[in-house]
Amino acid sequence: MKKILLLLTFLSVSLFAQNFQMHYDFGEGREHFTSTIEMFKPDEYGATFFFVDFDFNNNGNKSISLAYFEIARYINIPGVKGLSGTIQYNDGTAPWGPLGHIWLGGASYKFDVPFGLNVDLLARKDYLSDGLDGQITVVWFKSFFDGKLTFTGFLDIWTFTDAADEKDIVLLTEPQLWYNFGKHLSVGTEIEISHKFLPPDANGEYSLEVNPTLALKWNF
Secondary structure, three states: OOOHHHHHHHHHHOOOOOEEEEEEOOOOOEEEEEHHHHHEEEEEEEEEEEEEEEOEEEEEEOOEEEEEEHHHHEEEEOOOOEEEEEEEEEEEOOOOOOOEEEEEEEEEEEEOOOEEEEEEEEEEEEEEOOOOOOEEEEEEEEOOOOOOOOEEEEEEEEEEEEOOOOEEEEEEEEEEEEEOOOOOOEEEEEEEEEEOOOOOOOOOOEEEEEEEEEEEEEEO
């Protein structure tokens, strides 16, 4: 039953997705595939964005070991060009424990520059963190050489109250570089750079994590 529900979820999401990505992760100790389904759909009131990630790294058959999704709704604020309100939800599960649930809300501003640049200022409520936290999200998009090359990605910085009741700062950024063969097929790379996002090592220490991928993308 779980497999059927997962398949139905995958198919229903795929019907509305703008792109499908398949990454091979070369990070130390990782070496597995990750699929991403992504959609951004503007409308007269604002825009909706979501993505769904699956890691394929279970022992033995390399089936799904991690599932994670984010969904965000943006609502235009009348009279202020580029400004919108937003509410967002993140959730997922991993071998080391839950990845959500997390509610976020705040304001988003699209800067009037020669490339795509969007900044969100958010209040963040993570059920694993005591109290209310804050997050800043920066998203960028830039095309080069008549659309043959695309540089895109995001940067998230947020606060988190740890088990010792101390406020930490978490960093996660995933720049992507794509070569576009046409309207549909792209090949490229993503580099996941993080600090205090992944679990600590055996000594309880955190380090700067850098995990590159090699990827294919199909744009619908």
